[in-house]
Amino acid sequence: MAARYAIPPGLWLVFLLGFGQLRAGEPDPGLRNDLASAGGSIAVIRLAPMRRQAEIPKTLEGMRRLTGDGFLCVERGDRLVASDLGPGDYEYLVDGVLDYCVTALRQAFFDSPAGGGKVSIFVFRDHASYVDGLRRFIGMEPISPYGHYGHSQRYIVVNYETGPGTLVHELTHSLMSEDFPAAPIWLAEGMASLYEQCRAEGDVLRGDDNWRLPELKAALEAGRMVPLAKLLAMSPADFRSGRESLNYAESRYFCKFLEELGRLPGLYKNFRQRSEADPTGRKFVEAAVGKPLEAIEADWRRWLQFQYWKE
Ligand SMILES: [Zn+2]
Numbered sequence: 001m002a003a004r005y006a007i008p009p010g011l012w013l014v015f016l017l018g019f020g021q022l023r024a025g026e027p028d029p030g031l032r033n034d035l036a037s038a039g040g041s042i043a044v045i046r047l048a049p050m051r052r053q054a055e056i057p058k059t060l061e062g063m064r065r066l067t068g069d070g071f072l073c074v075e076r077g078d079r080l081v082a083s084d085l086g087p088g089d090y091e092y093l094v095d096g097v098l099d100y101c102v103t104a105l106r107q108a109f110f111d112s113p114a115g116g117g118k119v120s121i122f123v124f125r126d127h128a129s130y131v132d133g134l135r136r137f138i139g140m141e142p143i144s145p146y147g148h149y150g151h152s153q154r155y156i157v158v159n160y161e162t163g164p165g166t167l168v169h170e171l172t173h174s175l176m177s178e179d180f181p182a183a184p185i186w187l188a189e190g191m192a193s194l195y196e197q198c199r200a201e202g203d204v205l206r207g208d209d210n211w212r213l214p215e216l217k218a219a220l221e222a223g224r225m226v227p228l229a230k231l232l233a234m235s236p237a238d239f240r241s242g243r244e245s246l247n248y249a250e251s252r253y254f255c256k257f258l259e260e261l262g263r264l265p266g267l268y269k270n271f272r273q274r275s276e277a278d279p280t281g282r283k284f285v286e287a288a289v290g291k292p293l294e295a296i297e298a299d300w301r302r303w304l305q306f307q308y309w310k311e
Contacts, residue, residue: 190251209309
């Protein structure tokens with residue numbers, strides 16, 4: 001791996017800075033079906049009354065016209081990127097993180113032939129630029145302090161103040177939604193959250209521990225964890241109900257456990273290929289690990305006790 005693509009571990013910790021417990025309400029459920037956010041223990045911000053969402057440009061010229069002065073626009077394969085980051089951050093994120101992660105994730109998981117057209121990506125340098133850009137370019141208020149992916153118009157918005165992990169989270173959604181649109185929410189959010197904090201090992205990504213762990217370990221100790229059979233069968237609406245941040249944490253750390261067993265890529269591909277046989281994925285998890293789900297859950301909980309994260 002070229003040294004310039006190495007992702008300094010310290011930088012991923014930036015992901016946490018600047019956020020409190022902002023939970024203020026749930027946005028319109030119809031809109032949430034179209035938008036995958038980086039949600040979780042922080043917040044879902046109540047939507048202000050929606051204006052009509054703007055049409056997202058799918059050409060470099062269109063991105064330039066829309067964003068205007070102060071935004072650098074580039075085309076990278078099937079992605080268009082517009083950002084007001086300074087040159088150093090821009091090169092790190094667009095030429096480094098973005099290119100590396102797209103290649104690594106496609107190689108490991110998302111290998112269906114690309115065919116969905118361009119993904120338009122907006123990376124805003126800070127919270128003020130993010131809020132302003134969402135209003136002017138997309139025609140909406142933030143649904144998350146981090147960013148989101150819009151499925152129907154295939155676009156990503158990212159508040160870079162929350163760190164580069166947000167882009168990787170939403171990028172994972174954009175790649176998976178094309179590759180495995182029927183993926184259940186535990187897998188979609190589990191994998192997106194897994195790679196929001198990761199490191200590069202050769203040409204693959206590995207999820208690292210992150211801020212979602214303390215809530216999960218507290219739930220484990222208090223006997224409040226959602227049983228795996230229930231988590232795997234959850235609808236998006238149930239997943240995003242009261243215990244949303246715990247559902248994110250459980251899904252992330254179940255995917256991390258499967259990744260450490262070396263079973264995640266094989267499981268993902270089998271599941272994608274035959275998902276109509278079991279849309280929850282339970283059958284494929286059991287086949288990948290070679291045990292009934294209850295035994296996998298017991299192993300996973302033991303493994304969780306030894307996971308550690310410190311801010
Ligand atoms: Zn997400």
